[in-house]
Amino acid sequence: xxxxxxxxxxxxxxxxxxxxxxxxxxxxxxxxxxxxxxxxxxxxxxxxxxxxxxxxxxxxxxxxxxxxxxxxxxxxxxxxxxxxxxxxxxxxxxxxxxxxxxxxxxxxxxxxxxxxxxxxxxxxxxxxxxxxxxxxxxxxxxxxxxxxxxxxxxxxxxxxxxxxxxxxxxxxxxxxxxxxxxxxxxxxxxxxxxxxxxxxxxxxxxxxxxxxxxxxxxxxxxxxxxxxxxxxxxxxxxxxxxxxxxxxxxxxxxxxxxxxxxxxxxxxxxxxxxxxxxxxxxxxxxxxxxxxxxxxxxxxxxxxxxxxxxxxxxxxxxxxxxxxxxxxxxxxxxxxxxxxxxxxxxxxxxxxxxxxxxxxxxxxxxxxxxxxxxxxxxxxxxxxxxxxxxxxxxxxxxxxxxxxxxxxxxxxxxxxxxxxxxxxxxxxxxxxxxxxxxxxxxxxxxxxxxxxxxxxxxxxxxxxxxxxxxxxxxxxxxxxxxxxxxxxxxxxxxxxxxxxxxxxxxxxxxxxxxxxxxxxxxxxxxxxxxxxxxxxxxxxxxxxxxxxxxxxxxxxxxxxxxxxxxxxxxxx
Ligand code: DQQ
Numbered sequence: 001x002x003x004x005x006x007x008x009x010x011x012x013x014x015x016x017x018x019x020x021x022x023x024x025x026x027x028x029x030x031x032x033x034x035x036x037x038x039x040x041x042x043x044x045x046x047x048x049x050x051x052x053x054x055x056x057x058x059x060x061x062x063x064x065x066x067x068x069x070x071x072x073x074x075x076x077x078x079x080x081x082x083x084x085x086x087x088x089x090x091x092x093x094x095x096x097x098x099x100x101x102x103x104x105x106x107x108x109x110x111x112x113x114x115x116x117x118x119x120x121x122x123x124x125x126x127x128x129x130x131x132x133x134x135x136x137x138x139x140x141x142x143x144x145x146x147x148x149x150x151x152x153x154x155x156x157x158x159x160x161x162x163x164x165x166x167x168x169x170x171x172x173x174x175x176x177x178x179x180x181x182x183x184x185x186x187x188x189x190x191x192x193x194x195x196x197x198x199x200x201x202x203x204x205x206x207x208x209x210x211x212x213x214x215x216x217x218x219x220x221x222x223x224x225x226x227x228x229x230x231x232x233x234x235x236x237x238x239x240x241x242x243x244x245x246x247x248x249x250x251x252x253x254x255x256x257x258x259x260x261x262x263x264x265x266x267x268x269x270x271x272x273x274x275x276x277x278x279x280x281x282x283x284x285x286x287x288x289x290x291x292x293x294x295x296x297x298x299x300x301x302x303x304x305x306x307x308x309x310x311x312x313x314x315x316x317x318x319x320x321x322x323x324x325x326x327x328x329x330x331x332x333x334x335x336x337x338x339x340x341x342x343x344x345x346x347x348x349x350x351x352x353x354x355x356x357x358x359x360x361x362x363x364x365x366x367x368x369x370x371x372x373x374x375x376x377x378x379x380x381x382x383x384x385x386x387x388x389x390x391x392x393x394x395x396x397x398x399x400x401x402x403x404x405x406x407x408x409x410x411x412x413x414x415x416x417x418x419x420x421x422x423x424x425x426x427x428x429x430x431x432x433x434x435x436x437x438x439x440x441x442x443x444x445x446x447x448x449x450x451x452x453x454x455x456x457x458x459x460x461x462x463x464x465x466x467x468x469x470x471x472x473x474x475x476x477x478x479x480x481x482x483x484x485x486x487x488x489x490x491x492x493x494x495x496x497x498x499x500x501x502x503x504x505x506x507x508x509x510x511x512x513x514x515x516x517x518x519x520x521x522x523x524x525x526x527x528x529x530x531x532x533x534x535x536x537x538x539x540x541x542x543x544x545x546x547x548x549x550x551x552x553x554x555x556x557x558x559x560x561x562x563x564x565x566x567x568x569x570x571x572x
Pocket of ligand 1: 119
C-alpha cells in the first residue's frame with residue numbers, strides 16, 4: 001500500500017507515539033478511531049455557516065444531488081471518532097444549501113463487498129428521476145470494488161433509506177487493475193449509443209488512469225478497453241470528475257450534454273500531493289476519449305480549483321437553477337491528537353457555482369447566491385486611497401464571521417509597477433518569499449482577516465502587480481505564516497497568478513471568513529484560495545478585519561462592502 005506524505009505521517013506518529021498506516025494512502029490511527037472526547041468546551045474553530053456535523057471526522061463530499069427540490073449532501077464520516085476510520089456515508093438535506101438537517105447515515109458497511117468501509121462515489125439520476133449511487137466498497141480482502149445503492153422509497157424526498165441490490169459488487173479489480181487503487185466512481189453519463197459510462201480513479205505505477213466502464217442497464221458493467229484519459233507521473237487519481245461546460249453561458253449542463261457549444265472538464269485529486277488539478281478539453285465521442293486542449297498542464301502546477309486547502313471535490317448539476325455546483329472538503333492542519341481533543345475534524349467548503357470563463361481558458365467559481373441570505377449589518381467604505389503602510393480597520397462587522405467584498409482600481413495608475421523576473425514561475429514560492437510585508441510598488445495590498453488588535457495574529461490575503469515585457473502580472477496570495485500565535489502546523493503561503501489585465505478591469509477580492517476558515521475569491525472567482533487557520537488571540541469578538549497596503553504606490557479602493565454573517569441552522 002502506498003505510504004503517503006511521509007513528513008506528515010512521521011510527525012503524527014511522533015506526536016502520537018504510534019500511527020499505523022495500512023489502508024491505501026489513508027492515515028490510520030487505530031487506537032483513536034473509536035475514541036470520542038467530550039471535554040472540549042471552548043470551540044473557537046467550529047464554523048458558523050460552513051457545513052459540519054456536531055462531532056467526529058468528515059472527509060469527501062459524496063453523491064451531492066437535488067431530488068424533488070431537496071438538496072442532498074452525503075459525505076465520508078466516522079461515526080465513532082474524530083480521526084479517519086469506520087467510514088460510512090453520512091447524509092444531510094437542505095432546501096437552500098445553507099441550512100441543513102442531518103439524517104441517519106445513508107450507506108453503511110452491511111454486505112461482503114463493503115464490509116470494511118463505504119468509500120467515495122457519486123449519484124446519477126436515472127430516467128424517471130431515480131437516483132442511483134455508485135460507491136467504492138472495501139471487501140474482506142481489503143480490495144476496492146464498486147457497489148450500487150438505491151433509495152428504498154422514491155416518494156420520500158429526503159431519501160432516508162437506502163438499499164443495495166444483490167448484484168453487488170458491480171465492478172471488481174480484474175484484468176491488471178491494482179486492487180488498492182481502484183476507487184471513487186463519478187456520476188455516469190450516456191454516450192451516443194445510449195449506454196451509460198462511468199470512470200473510476202486508478203493508477204498503474206505512477207500513471208494516473210480514469211478507467212472507464214459501460215452499461216446498458218446500470219447494473220451490469222463492462223470495462224472499456226481503454227481509459228477515458230490517463231497521464232504519466234501523476235500518481236493515484238482520487239475522486240475524478242468529468243463534466244460538460246457551456247462555451248457561451250454561465251449555466252450548468254446535465255452531465256450527459258454534448259454538442260458544438262460544449263467543452264469538457266476533467267478533474268482529479270492527486271493522492272501524492274493532496275492537490276487537485278483540472279484541464280479543459282474535448283470529449284471525442286467516436287473514440288470515447290477525453291483530449292485536453294493544447295497548453296493545459298497535467299499536474300498540480302497547472303490549473304487548480306483552489307490553491308489552498310480543498311480536496312476530493314465533486315460537482316453536480318442543479319436543474320432547479322440550471323447551474324453546476326462544486327463541493328469540496330477542507331481538512332484540518334492540526335494533529336490527530338488535537339482533532340480528538342476538539343472532538344471533530346474537517347469541514348465542507350461553501351458550495352460554489354462553477355462555469356467556464358468567457359476566455360475559455362479557465363473555470364470560474366462563486367459561492368452560491370443563497371449564502372448571501374446570512375448577511376447582516378452591512379458596512380461600506382467609500383472610495384478610499386490607501387497610502388504606503390496604511391492599515392484601515394473595517395469596523396462594525398463581526399470579524400470572526402463575515403463576508404467581505406472589495407475592489408481595487410489600478411486602471412489609471414500602473415506606470416511604476418515592479419518588473420517581473422522571468423525566473424518567478426512558481427506563484428506559491430513568490431508569495432512565500434515576499435509574504436505580506438516585503439514592500440513592493442503595487443502591493444502587497446489586500447485584506448488582513450482574523451487579525452488581533454495590534455496585528456500579532458493575522459491572515460493576509462493580498463495582491464502584488466508586476467510588469468512583464470508586454471503585460472501586467474497579478475499575483476494573489478494567502479499568507480498563513482502569522483495566522484496563529486499557537487502551533488500552526490501548516491504555515492504555507494498559498495498563491496496563484498490571476499489572469500486579468502488590471503489596466504482594463506478592477507481587481508476584486510471576496511473573502512468568506514468563518515472562525516478558522518478563510519475562503520477567498522480573486523478576480524470575480526478566477527482564483528480561489530482556502531486557508532485553514534487556528535488563531536489564539538483573534539477569536540470571537542477579538543477578531544478584526546482590515547484593509548492594508550504595504551507597497552510604495554497608493555492604491556484606490558473603489559468599493560468595499562462587508563457583512564457580519566448569521567449562523568446557519570444545521571440541525572442534528
Ligand atoms: N477518501 C475516500 C476515498 C478517496 C479518498 C476514503 C479521498 O474513496 O479516494 O475516505 O480523500
